[in-house]
Amino acid sequence: MVSERGLEVLRVIVHDYVASREPVGSKSIVERHQFGVSAATIRNDMALLEEEELITAPHTSSGRVPTDKGYRLFVNQLADLRPLTSAQRQAIETFLGHSSDLDEVLSRTVRLLSQLTNQVALVQYPTFSRATVRHVELVRLSETRVMTVLITDAGNVEQRTLEIGAEIDEVFLGELRATINALVGGKPLLEAASLLPTLVERFRPERTPFVAEVVQTLVEQVTAGRQERLVMAGAANLVLTEDDFSGNLFPVLEAIEEQVTLLRLFGEMRSDAVDVVASIGAENASFGLAQTSVVSSGYTASGGELARLGVLGPTRMDYSTNMAAVRAVARYLTGLLGDR
Amino acid sequence: MVSERGLEVLRVIVHDYVASREPVGSKSIVERHQFGVSAATIRNDMALLEEEELITAPHTSSGRVPTDKGYRLFVNQLADLRPLTSAQRQAIETFLGHSSDLDEVLSRTVRLLSQLTNQVALVQYPTFSRATVRHVELVRLSETRVMTVLITDAGNVEQRTLEIGAEIDEVFLGELRATINALVGGKPLLEAASLLPTLVERFRPERTPFVAEVVQTLVEQVTAGRQERLVMAGAANLVLTEDDFSGNLFPVLEAIEEQVTLLRLFGEMRSDAVDVVASIGAENASFGLAQTSVVSSGYTASGGELARLGVLGPTRMDYSTNMAAVRAVARYLTGLLGDR
DNA sequence: ATTGGCAGTCTTATCGACGGAGTGCCAACG
DNA sequence: CGTTGGCACTCCGTCGATAAGACTGCCAAT
Secondary structure: OOOHHHHHHHHHHHHHHHHHOOOEOHHHHHHHOOOOOOHHHHHHHHHHHHHOOOEEOOOOOOOEEEOHHHHHHHHHHHOOOOOOOHHHHHHHHHHHOOOOOHHHHHHHHHHHHHHHHOOEEEEEOOOOOOOEEEEEEEEEEEOOEEEEEEEEOOOOEEEEEEEOOOOOOHHHHHHHHHHHHHHHOOOEHHHHHHHHHHHHHHOOHHHHHHHHHHHHHHHHHHHHHHOOOEEEEOOHHHHHOHHHHOOOHHHHHHHHHHOHHHHHHHHHHHOOOOOOEEEOHHHHHHHOOOOEEEEEEEEEOOOOOEEEEEEEEEOOOOHHHHHHHHHHHHHHHHHHHHOO | OOOHHHHHHHHHHHHHHHHHOOOEOHHHHHHHOOOOOOHHHHHHHHHHHHHOOOEEOOOOOOOEEEOHHHHHHHHHHHOOOOOOOHHHHHHHHHHHOOOOOHHHHHHHHHHHHHHHHOOEEEEEOOOOOOOEEEEEEEEEEEOOEEEEEEEEOOOOEEEEEEEOOOOOOHHHHHHHHHHHHHHHOOOEHHHHHHHHHHHHHHOOHHHHHHHHHHHHHHHHHHHHHHOOOEEEEOOHHHHHOHHHHOOOHHHHHHHHHHOHHHHHHHHHHHOOOOOOEEEOHHHHHHHOOOOEEEEEEEEEOOOOOEEEEEEEEEOOOOHHHHHHHHHHHHHHHHHHHHOO
């Protein structure tokens, strides 16, 4: 079993390794920290830690490096969420100070987060499944093309274009729009999705194909309207930590661009608490991100809907700082989006 | 003066260097290409090319590498736009086959282009300054917040949220919406921008502050509605060509994320022909992209408006292939967006 | 103008030696 | 039993020298 001091040793190993990028040895530990014991004693503790697979030595006779399991223990028990500096708090204030457009807010948030942490920052769009339909607009783009625009009370707008087999009757389009808005205006998205199909039979048979197509598109928008998206910033930070990725930056950048992968990853983290959590190294192996860690937290938007935001970086990252930053930004954002 | 054969030598130097990533020497030239002369003769030609600063030797006694000036000459005179393979043509077809949403089309285009070229692909949104207002929607989000949505006939949608000092009267909002749509519906964006301000005095004085604010927002949207944006894909490709950037990948990735820089760069290229052009290495120095080249072409959207698309990569790129791909995609996209 | 030859230069790879850092073990100590 | 100092051992990274290889530039001959 690993002793109390052993855990303290693990903590400083994580701390020093993150700071210096170099394996840390017993001697440098007693030099830099007041343990009141000799290097030999530390060595004994380290041997135990290694037995528990919490640390490992890159090669015989070199310093130790935390394993993923070591980081996990560190995050679970040892990490003291380093409180933000006043400068950082101020940055959050001024950056997100006055709310505006949702797009704008999230875009600022992600840039802020990436600056605070020097990592790649990710912010997921709220799903808005509890939002209500504010307005539906149908726009005739050409003889056979129509655009549907869905506006929710949470302030997001979603458009879709569809090709119609027949020519579009502008007058009828207006009629249809009015009917649709009367039907689903103010209704929650889920309810709207079930209401919309009833529309089809309200119109004369020759209209059916057209109406059906519009309705189907809208239903898709309404349900998948909570289609998941995320915004990203700070990819450049990745190349600064390049050597932490044994040269394999490519798959990481690919995953970032893919979004889908990251959304699934966020999805798995969602089951956890609303508070800040970390997914470390090998835990992300199924996403092809075995050398990266993700620190994320839930935040809530107006509808009480939960979404996530967080940062992604090398396993060897400063969890204390990053978790504190993610938590702070998530809380601030929740406050900001709450009162709309 | 550099001879006819000298130019041919330059061409093969560019070709071989791009393919092999290694400085090319006189011997390997006569080995790989049928010049019918000896290595010594090639050496004489190379000495001339070096005098003209078209090629340079990384160190005394090593092969030669094209200079930016050399690439420029190559692109201007020597490059034969390599016709796309049938597989590539097919890829364009299937990828962009059936048009849909503008967002969707551009997003597919940029991914396609990045796949065809293995570079970072960029597609600028059309400006739509000749587009007309299709519809304006005003949505009350809360007691004091209103969202304006501008829909153009070119199929793009732009929303903005604004905070009003006073409480919002829903009935009046409907009235205002109707008036606005009657006024600017169907009008070109530029005209709409000048018409909108006349609205303010049409309403009773107590409405003035509110109307003024809405109008101002809309005018912003209409003018900056052609706010420039671009979509990007294939950033991961950059790390594959990493060694071409003497380790300075960071500023390049930053510029990509900044967008502003790239938009200015596109802006400068715009003055040139509609056809495909390249901006090479040092020519981009003012943008902090001295080691990258951008190959781009104009394309036109429905309104006849011009926008650009292209690829960005290391100076040492395959201009023949990339220029051909950019041209092909630009043409295809123009055709696709033309008939809407 | 072209060519073969040759000397000179610069890079890169390879090897061995060396110093440094760190560990593991052990015997001794409180 | 935990702690400690000492010591032998291992392994990495660096340095210098050497050798090999790849080119060029120049020159005299064709």
